[in-house]
Amino acid sequence: AQSVSQHNHHVILSEAASLELGCNYSYGGTVNLFWYVQYPGQHLQLLLKYFSGDPLVKGIKGFEAEFIKSKFSFNLRKPSVQWSDTAEYFCAVSLMNRDDKIIFGKGTRLHILP
């Protein structure tokens, strides 16, 4: 069965540290890839997405992610985090040959120390 794995369940960093959150998926076909963010007390919102073209995609608030097809990965990065980046981050995959379903990873809680 298709799945999405996020390697880190809880990450704690200091401000200005660099961030990389891992995401791997298991599906051999064409995919669209997403990162969603949920700030404390808020609903999920799209951070960035990949569906074709340049495998390095840039999102809001200085985040970027790189799609590496050979590794089935879509890791999220930010060179210098801020306290306001404290949130839960979800990687998600939609399968192009299936119904409109998106498979979410279990999420990574990011806590930034001021």
Next chain:
Amino acid sequence: NAGVTQTPKFQVLKTGQSMTLQCAQDMNHNSMYWYRQDPGMGLRLIYYSASEGTTDKGEVPNGYNVSRLNKREFSLRLESAAPSQTSVYFCASTPRGREVGETQYFGPGTRLLVL
């Protein structure tokens, strides 16, 4: 546009009680979804509706029913609530444009506590 709206925001039920969670979107989206979010489990799909008049089971459909009332509204019903259904429920919609990717638009969530 209000986007995706959900009612109620909070609800407390006793075991065995029934209730319906309401969801509506005003973006003319075709597809709608119900998820539950539990700590350490991420988002799990309960039911979805690819288009008006159709519904399909997701990953965790047991104990729930849904109705796609019209294109705008997609309700989730708990016939006999159980403590295991204590969760945060999110409704989402997508325009169903595969050629541009399927960004999901989420509602604010409903916090449900079953005693």
